[in-house]
Amino acid sequence: MRRCTAALAAALLLLTPGAAQAAPQRQTYTNPVSASFADTFADPMVVRGDDGFWYAYGTTDPLREGEKVAHLIPTARSSDLVSWTYVGDAFAAGQRPAFAADNAAYWAPDVRRMGDKWVMYVTVTETRDGPGRSAIGAATAPSPAGPWTFADEPVVAPRPSGDGGWLWTFDPAQLTTPDGTRYLYYGSYFGGIWVSELSPDGLHxxxxxxxxxxxNKFEGAYVVRRDGWYYLFASSANCCAGPTTGYSVSVGRSRDPRGPFTDRDGLRLDVSRAGGTPVVAPNGNKWVGTGHNGLVTDLAGQDWLAYHAIDRADPYLDEPFGINERPMLLDRLDWIGGWPTVRAGAWASSRPVAAPVTRTPLQDTFETLSQWRVADGHWTVADGRLRGHGTLLARSPQRADLRAEVDLRGPAGLRIGATTVRVSPGALLVGSHRVALPAGFDAAAWHHLTVDVRDGRLTATLDDTVSGATRVPRGAHVVGLTASAAAELDNVSVGPLAEPVRRAAAVPEPGRVLAAYSDEFTGSALDPAWTFVRPDPAATVSGGALRWPVQNADLTGASNNAGVLLRDAPDGRWIAETKLTLALGEDSVRNYQQAGLIAYAGDDEFARLSAVAIWNTRQVEFGHEIPYAGATSYGGTIVGAPGLTTTWLRLAHRVDEVNGEHEYRAGISRDGRTWTWGGVWTLPADSHPRIGLIAHGGAEPAVTAAFDYLRFRRW
Incomplete structure (x- = not known):
């Protein structure tokens, strides 16, 4: 299926299928994977094309520092998922749908194959309805390389908010379920994330x-189906706060594509105290702002997360506080205990790591039949496609645990030993099992079939939607291709199945209590070890707790009028913990009342972990402020949801052995026993942070924070 546009043909000459087949398997790579063609490539989406190559699409921005010209959905191409070549923009200057305003930009592309066409969904930032009225548009193409033609009507039209404003209709993501129903997810902070059913052609x-x-918490939806669950990936916090960008991805799952989605702790994503199990967040290395993801699977069946991030040492494309520089990263996505996490919870990589598998022992784009022997029937190859009927068998057996993939059109499939998996009229046949195909299934269109064999169990999946399973004999398998008359096949790969990572990365575990640094608040006054920045006489000790009415004050930006209660921290590795009671209510707007822990090196240099009211939501935010470019930069990453009134908070401290920075990782619990660990912020090596408590952000309605203790433990 070698199809490309004339406009891209010259750029693709050096990336022919023959060259890709001959290239050696890359062993390691280093993020960002977009460095070869772009300094920034935000909101990335990656798909495998008809030609066996991978295509990446990014949001409208300049690609290089100093360029100053926005690319309208820049597109890149790769044979190995880590070495990319820019091949052009999806849209020409001035190319827009009829409903788009002249100044519209295109954000967050989502590209899917639907039969013999490709559909790209994009955010159209401005429409002819008026300023701020965004919509979701769609364009179609015969191949992932284009040419793309906009549909004149929006898929999702601008949506009024009901109070005179307009909801943010951003960040589309398409999903097809096993019964053939198509859905579109869309939305952002102003309005939340929504899902609607799509028409059969996917355009309305x-x-x-x-x-x-x-x-006010989630955007950047992406949904996949795994083991009967639908997983909703979504990003939280500010995407674009330069060196303090805390943008991160979390996930919930549901048995129904319409939700409700809940996290690992059973918390829903659509309520005021919304949950979300962390997938990737800043981890203390160079990368911050790790968010807005897509998902791609390599030829060994290993999932990978494509997402953007910000190098905190080079956060802007050009001038400070301008366009944030957000290159594309790629990292392994592991499923541990039914939940996805990047690199088993180690999160974004900044050093060389093992590359995706994009070369397999048996791989064919059908220039010849040299890798096969004809068992029966008649077969020919022409124009890079295999046509015929009967059975072809590979010349050598494959490992017991394997993954096989093929693109096919018509009644065709794979044979694993004596077991046949094939598309037939109305059904996917998996050995002796018959799995019904959705109504309207077009067998004459191209489809993608994968077969995984592990421990004697064969699982077949068609187009990432329809699936079935059967048992097969253990041991090596002779793999074959099977077809009836008028079938075509392409892009065959067979190789070892990836071994899943089952053990999560270690998280901080508290050891012995450091009593000399801790305080149980058992007296009637503060321990002398405490000192106040801007003392607040309303903070008192009684009944075994520090009680502090939330102040109408803050620390961010130029405000710097809030009290900070501090004490010295021990050297080395330790965990500071407090039990906080703070009644913030539900749903109502109480901006930005909060209380919690702080690592404080100064009014403009701190990391603050607090339960906070952010508009109608209640969140635990790990905020960070630093001096930057003659001003200050503040951002936050969301760790999770606070308890109804009581939340346990932890800061785990270590010193980076290479650069000497102080690293603080945030942890939260709603019962004091089960903990969720979130992102990491750093303070400079030459700083001397103290640890303390805060209660500020707004005085109305009056509320008092109660801290039961501050305990330090070795880690």
Whole structure:
């Protein structure tokens, strides 16, 4: 299926299938993977094309520092997922749908194959309805390289908010379920994330929309189906705060594509105290702002997360506080205990790591039949496609645990030993099992079939939607291709199945209590070891707790009028913990009342972990402020949801052995026993941070924070 546009043909000459087949398997790579063609490539989406190569699409921005010209959905191409070549923009200057305003930009592309066409969904930032009225548009193409033609009508039209404003209709993500129903997820902070059913051609939403994630917390939806669950990936916090960008990805799952989605702790994503199990967050290395993801699977069946991030040493494309420089990263996505996490919880990589598998022992794009022997029937190859009927068998057996993939059109499939998996009229046949295909299934269009064999169990999946399973004999397998008349096949790969990572990365574990640094608040006054920055006489000790009315003050930006209660921290590795009671209510707007822990090197240099009211939501935010470019930079990463009134908070400290920075990782619990660990912020090596407590952000309605203790433990 070698199809490309004339406009891209010259750029693709050096990336022919023959060259890709001959290239050696890359062993390691280093992020960012977009460095070869772009300094920034935000909101990335990666798909495998008809030609066996991978295509990446990014949001509208200049690609290089100093360029100053925005690319309208820049597109890159790769044979190995880590070495990319820019091949052009999806849209020419001035190319826009009829409903788009002249100043519209295109954000967050989502590209999917639907039969013999490709559909790209994009955010159209401005429409002819008026300023701020965004929509979701769609364009179609015969191949992932284009040419792309906009549909004149929006898939999702601008949506009024009901109070005179307009909801943010951003960040589309398409999903097809096993019964053939198509859905589109969309939305952002102002309005939340919604899902609507799509028309069969994928170009219009139909019926009522359902909100699946709360406003003021989530955007950047991406949904995949695994083991009967639908997983909603979503990003939180500010995408673009330069060196303090805390943008991160979390996930919830549901048995129904319309939700409700819940996290590992059973918390829903569509309520005021919204949950979300962390997938990737800043981890203390060079990368911050790790968010807005897509997902791609390599030829060994290993999932990978494509996402953008910000190098905190080079956070802007050009001038400070301008366009944030967000290159594309790629990292292994592991599924541990039914939940996805990047690199088993180690998160973004900044050093060389093992590359995706994009070369397999048996791999064919059909220039010849040299890798096969004809068992029966008649077969020919022409134009890079295999045509015929009967059975072809590989010349050598494959390992017991394997993954096989093929693109096919018509009644065709794979044979694993004596077991046949093939598309037939109305069904996917998996050995003796018959799995019904969705109504309207077009057998004459191209489809993608994968077969995984592990420990004697064969699982077949067609187009990432329809699946079936059977048992096969253990041991090595002779793999074959099977087809009836008028079938075509392409892009065959067979190789070892990836061994899943089952053990999560270690998290901080508290040891013995450091009593000399801790305080149980058992007296009637503060211990002398405490000192106040801007003393607040309203903070008192009684009944075994520090009680502190939340101040109408803050520390961010130029405010610097809030009190900070501090004490010295021990040397080395330790965990500071407090039990906080703070009644912030539900749903109502109480900006930005908060209380919690702080690592404080100064009014403009701190990391603050607090339960906080952010508009209608209640979140635990790990905020960070530093001096930058003659001003200050503040951002936060979301760790999770606070308890109804009581939340346990932890800061785990270590010193980076290479650069001497102080690293602080945030942890939260709603019961004092089960902990979720979130992102990392750093303070400079030459600073001397103290640890303390804060209660500020707004005085109305009056609320008092109660701290039961501050304990330090060795880690």
């Amino acid at each position: 939403v139909t019926g009522a929309a359902t909100r699946v994630a709360i406003d």
